[in-house]
Amino acid sequence: MDTMTLSLAEANALALTVLRSNGFSDDHAAAIAANVTAGERDGAASHGLWRLLGIVDTLRKGKVSPDARPVLCDKAPAVVQVDARGGCSLLAWQLGLPVLIDKARQGGIAALAINRCMHFSALFADIEPLTDAGLVGLACTPSHAWVAPQGGSRPLFGTNPIAFGWPRAGKPPFIFDMATSAAARGEIQLHQRHGTPLPEGWGIDSRGRPSTDPQAVLDGAMLTFGGHKGSALAAMVELIAGPLIGDMTSAESLAWDDGAGALPFGGELILALDPARFLGDEAPAHLARAEALFTDMQAQGARLPGERRFQARARSEQQGVVLQRSLYDDINGLIRGR
Numbered sequence: 001m002d003t004m005t006l007s008l009a010e011a012n013a014l015a016l017t018v019l020r021s022n023g024f025s026d027d028h029a030a031a032i033a034a035n036v037t038a039g040e041r042d043g044a045a046s047h048g049l050w051r052l053l054g055i056v057d058t059l060r061k062g063k064v065s066p067d068a069r070p071v072l073c074d075k076a077p078a079v080v081q082v083d084a085r086g087g088c089s090l091l092a093w094q095l096g097l098p099v100l101i102d103k104a105r106q107g108g109i110a111a112l113a114i115n116r117c118m119h120f121s122a123l124f125a126d127i128e129p130l131t132d133a134g135l136v137g138l139a140c141t142p143s144h145a146w147v148a149p150q151g152g153s154r155p156l157f158g159t160n161p162i163a164f165g166w167p168r169a170g171k172p173p174f175i176f177d178m179a180t181s182a183a184a185r186g187e188i189q190l191h192q193r194h195g196t197p198l199p200e201g202w203g204i205d206s207r208g209r210p211s212t213d214p215q216a217v218l219d220g221a222m223l224t225f226g227g228h229k230g231s232a233l234a235a236m237v238e239l240i241a242g243p244l245i246g247d248m249t250s251a252e253s254l255a256w257d258d259g260a261g262a263l264p265f266g267g268e269l270i271l272a273l274d275p276a277r278f279l280g281d282e283a284p285a286h287l288a289r290a291e292a293l294f295t296d297m298q299a300q301g302a303r304l305p306g307e308r309r310f311q312a313r314a315r316s317e318q319q320g321v322v323l324q325r326s327l328y329d330d331i332n333g334l335i336r337g338r
Helices: 008-021 026-041 051-060 089-107 124-132 185-194 214-219 228-240 250-257 275-299 307-319 325-332
Strands: 003-006 071-076 079-083 109-118 136-140 162-166 174-178 221-223 265-273 321-324
Touching: 003 008, 003 325, 008 026, 008 051, 008 325, 026 051, 026 089, 026 124, 026 307, 026 321, 051 325, 071 089, 079 089, 089 109, 089 124, 089 265, 089 275, 124 136, 124 162, 124 174, 124 265, 136 228, 185 214, 250 265, 321 325
Parallel strands: 079 109
Antiparallel strands: 003 321, 071 079, 109 265, 136 162, 136 265, 162 174
């Protein structure tokens, strides 16, 4: 397989060039480029530079604003809302993050609702700044209706990821970011791109039959992880990051798309909790108990969520990121004005 290596600076510059040449404003382009470069850096290929193909396609189909200015609304003592106004979620997240952190430190718990946004990004990037600030974080978002509920045969849920983060003094945070589907949509699309079969249990075809053919699953339905358990969690995400914050469910997002094949549109909910407010002077002792839990997990040979991501980050910062030449060429092909 023909590959090439880019430094992180080169990867970010490539993303910026693609986004700006297609009409994204400088601030949107910078936010998106930083996010997809971080995904590539951390070994999350399904949320790395490959995402530029879908982002530009969504823009060209008129399904995302390239220059929307998000608007913040202080809804309640523990609630902040940011209307992305049809733009990408990332600028809205940047605007709301400092307010979310301040509210969590004041009251112990706070919520950020992001509305009317195009969403493509991995949630771990939204959670890590909270753990860096010493807070516990939880985030979730619906997507398009691509996933069948347990016992069903037609798409209803999105991939509906959930991310959770726990701060660790002097160590990388404990962060997991997982779809409630058996795999992320992007992973199936990468299997399709590479011409490789899917693992069993990832999806069904349009007639409800189990399939390992990526295209058949993309045309049919993905499955939740863990059967009814993943299905229940997916429904929870639909509710708390949809109707609860006044935004779309995954089925409504897909209907809004109207066959365009663009990236999902809707909302995201982020919660922040401050251990210092919950525990006061006892916080250090109880946080030490959490560290004992992590130590006991590792003593059994278990890998902590996020370990591989931080290892990949350290490696990429030294060695750069490796891309398939075909992907690099496709990304370059997006640049307008050449």
